[in-house]
Amino acid sequence: MVRAADRAERPARTSVWLEGKARRSGAARGGQPSSLDRDRITEVTVRLLDAEGLAGFSMRRLAAELNVTAMSVYWYVDTKDDLLELALDAVFGELGLPDQDQDPDPKSESAGDWRDQLRTLASGYRDLLVRHPWVSPLVGTFLNIGPNSVAFSRTVQRVIRRTGLPTHGLSGAIAAVFQFVYGFGTIEGHSIQRSAAAGVTPDEYFQQAMSALKGAPGLDDVLQDSEEMMQARGGRTVEEMYERDFHFALDLVISGIEAMVLREGQ
Amino acid sequence: MVRAADRAERPARTSVWLEGKARRSGAARGGQPSSLDRDRITEVTVRLLDAEGLAGFSMRRLAAELNVTAMSVYWYVDTKDDLLELALDAVFGELGLPDQDQDPDPKSESAGDWRDQLRTLASGYRDLLVRHPWVSPLVGTFLNIGPNSVAFSRTVQRVIRRTGLPTHGLSGAIAAVFQFVYGFGTIEGHSIQRSAAAGVTPDEYFQQAMSALKGAPGLDDVLQDSEEMMQARGGRTVEEMYERDFHFALDLVISGIEAMVLREGQ
DNA sequence: ACCTGAACACCGTTCAAGT
């Protein structure tokens, strides 16, 4: 935590993206390119985070992976948080957003249905959170002003404007969709991570958890309710259940947007 | 992270709540009560987490606060994670849920409107996440089967059943509401925490961030869009903006539930 | 039954020094 003394000494860190200016980027001199640069460091960081999780990642572990001493990385990056911010924005680049200047007229028919576009963006974000479970805590921690996160926000805003919602409802609607996806993807990612850490499939883990809970006092009726809901959902695997819930909830939110458009329309 | 070797040695930790049985609880012998017990340890843990944040909390720091050596706590708790699970469930007890056996008939008029009940639960959960920003990462990490979290889930299920949704849509609707609240409260809590760490009010922090971003290339138009949306929202403080967005989004999701009820009704 | 002290294997980061 930040204590008063720390605060007096230096301004609180805001973001890597608000740094002095372009950082040394390898291959500076005439010789062969240096083995290290921000891109390579970021790339290996993402790989390690995927493999070991946020808690398992350390500067020393990273340095070892780069065949370099622990402190070398600090030449390219001021703090571990800077590095995590870089990794975070890097994976936002995986999202594959639609070309942004194409179709400048939001009302044209060829612009495509906002519902489909919203579904694509939401699914992409969900997949990102599930593929990289360390993304979720970082999204909560940092300012998210890297180029790729900004491109994502920009795209989200553009699509939400197409709904026909009044301006005062835009940010609320964005929250309803993407904070839902954030929460959903976070929990789904953690659950997959947990079963992987236990060395079993999600389905096996689910069965184990269920039978472990069977014995616990006061939980039996909750379990019964859950099983009832699971039966009704009809999914045969855990993954299928997540899939059905996600799409039902997304349809629900989209219907909510349509209702708000009608309500505030006239 | 868990490596293969660790896995072979012992079964993966699941939850404090699935432990052998009741733990030593102070005042065991005839003399004056021991200074330590799980309740007191949990209480101090919550206080420290509130004050220092999840990153600032440590077993050694906790022991110091309890005027005890670092290892004493391990008599009452197996791991730090156990302790965090206890703290997590403890704050879920702050939610003040409606009495659960009252009004057993879900169709009776006096049961109250599910919309109001949903709003109460959602607001309570949001406040919890904002008041204790360390709750959010823990909700994502653990199984959430402590008595108070279970009571919360149970209440949520009961209210959602009153909407009239078909059974196969219940879990999706729960996700649409409470994963949204989870995401929203997480981000809101972090933003308040960030400004507090920087020693300024949320409004001051917001101004600072805005002017810092003014210089950054490629962000100007995003800023302009954001300012436009803020104008339209009409909130005068950051807190007011969060408030408006939250309630707009919640209304939106509730409208979505109503739409799904109608759609699947006949 | 409860608590301690020393130790192990880690952290992020600073700082002076090397090439």
Place this chain on the structure above:
DNA sequence: ACCTGAACACCGTTCAAGT
């Protein structure tokens, strides 16, 4: 310009020992 080594002030947890 880039990298190293030693050091500082921390971690969670184990283990043998005390009372």
